Amino acid sequence: MKFSIQINEGPYQHQASDTAYQFTKAALAAGHEIFRVFFYHDGVNNATRLAVPPQDDRNIGKLWQELGKENNLDMVVCIAAAQRRGMMDADEAKRQGLDTDNIAAAFRISGLGQLIEAGINSDRLVVFGA
Amino acid sequence: MALLHTVNKSPFESSSFDTCLGYAKDGSTILFIEDGVYAATTGHSVADKIKNASGVSFAVLGPDLQARGLESKLADGIKVVDYDGFVNLVAEHDSVQSWL
Numbered sequence: 001m002k003f004s005i006q007i008n009e010g011p012y013q014h015q016a017s018d019t020a021y022q023f024t025k026a027a028l029a030a031g032h033e034i035f036r037v038f039f040y041h042d043g044v045n046n047a048t049r050l051a052v053p054p055q056d057d058r059n060i061g062k063l064w065q066e067l068g069k070e071n072n073l074d075m076v077v078c079i080a081a082a083q084r085r086g087m088m089d090a091d092e093a094k095r096q097g098l099d100t101d102n103i104a105a106a107f108r109i110s111g112l113g114q115l116i117e118a119g120i121n122s123d124r125l126v127v128f129g130a
Numbered sequence: 131m132a133l134l135h136t137v138n139k140s141p142f143e144s145s146s147f148d149t150c151l152g153y154a155k156d157g158s159t160i161l162f163i164e165d166g167v168y169a170a171t172t173g174h175s176v177a178d179k180i181k182n183a184s185g186v187s188f189a190v191l192g193p194d195l196q197a198r199g200l201e202s203k204l205a206d207g208i209k210v211v212d213y214d215g216f217v218n219l220v221a222e223h224d225s226v227q228s229w230l
Binding site for chain 1: 138165191193194212213214216217218221225228230
């Protein structure tokens with residue numbers, strides 16, 4: 001079955017990103033297809049490449065990056081939500097005249113249309129949030 | 131249409147479970163996750179609401195129940211599932227409504 005995942009909450013805020021990660025992993029293990037993972041609202045903060053949590057804690061952003069790379073996941077960050085929160089990929093940082101970028105390579109920036117498309121093309125859309 | 135409802139807030143913190151229960155139709159399932167698992171325990175008024183609800187099935191995410199040390203307080207009639215079970219519930223129902 002084709003699933004898409006929407007995440008509305010940032011890492012370490014409460015539990016939504018952890019739950020979404022475990023769900024996505026279990027869905028892949030069960031042979032389901034993940035059409036897209038869409039990071040919306042504060043969920044865009046999961047895409048930072050600069051997080052350095054304590055060594056004995058999980059690195060949520062890195063877990064997503066690894067899961068994304070291993071399974072070739074389409075992990076999309078909402079552009080409007082990202083720009084409001086200072087989340088930039090290299091192209092966007094350059095366009096805005098900023099001195100650095102912070103979105104990890106496993107993610108791509110795009111618009112809300114990608115969420116709508118995920119809802120249309122997937123059998124199930126599962127939302128995780130605050 | 132059979133819906134899977136997920137509730138992730140404690141019923142002592144938010145009214146989302148009450149709202150969800152009000153909308154849940156026969157044949158649907160309510161899955162408690164994250165702090166929502168507090169609803170799946172005994173010894174409070176929410177337990178009676180679950181006991182008296184007919185036509186709706188209840189499930190709870192086991193890892194979240196364990197993380198809060200609540201396994202021994204689990205109320206009767208609530209199915210414990212792991213993440214694989216969560217995935218199966220999503221696949222078995224026609225659609226998912228997350229009560230955030």
